Amino acid sequence: MTTRVILFTQPGCLSCELLRVYLEATEIVFEERDIGADEGARRDMADRYHSDETPTVVIVNGEAIEVVTGFDPVRLDQLLQPASSSNAVTKA
Numbered sequence: 302m303t304t305r306v307i308l309f310t311q312p313g314c315l316s317c318e319l320l321r322v323y324l325e326a327t328e329i330v331f332e333e334r335d336i337g338a339d340e341g342a343r344r345d346m347a348d349r350y351h352s353d354e355t356p357t358v359v360i361v362n363g364e365a366i367e368v369v370t371g372f373d374p375v376r377l378d379q380l381l382q383p384a385s386s387s388n389a390v391t392k393a
């Protein structure tokens with residue numbers, strides 16, 4: 302199953318810039334939608350994902366949709382990094 306990541310941004314948003322750098326550094330493929338240049342993106346962010354601030358990250362994984370507002374790398378790591386294998390061997 303493919304995970305889709307949508308990043309809603311706007312010009313002059315420092316947190317948006319930080320989030321873009323974070324996603325690129327962690328090699329997460331994402332679609333960026335600029336709400337300043339695209340009224341449809343603004344409507345989607347507000348109406349569909351119930352957010353009124355940037356950055357907003359929408360993570361679509363099959364039927365599951367997670368919305369993260371602001372720059373929250375801890376939460377994004379939880380949602381975007383693959384879970385540890387249950388077959389992993391741990392040292393005591």
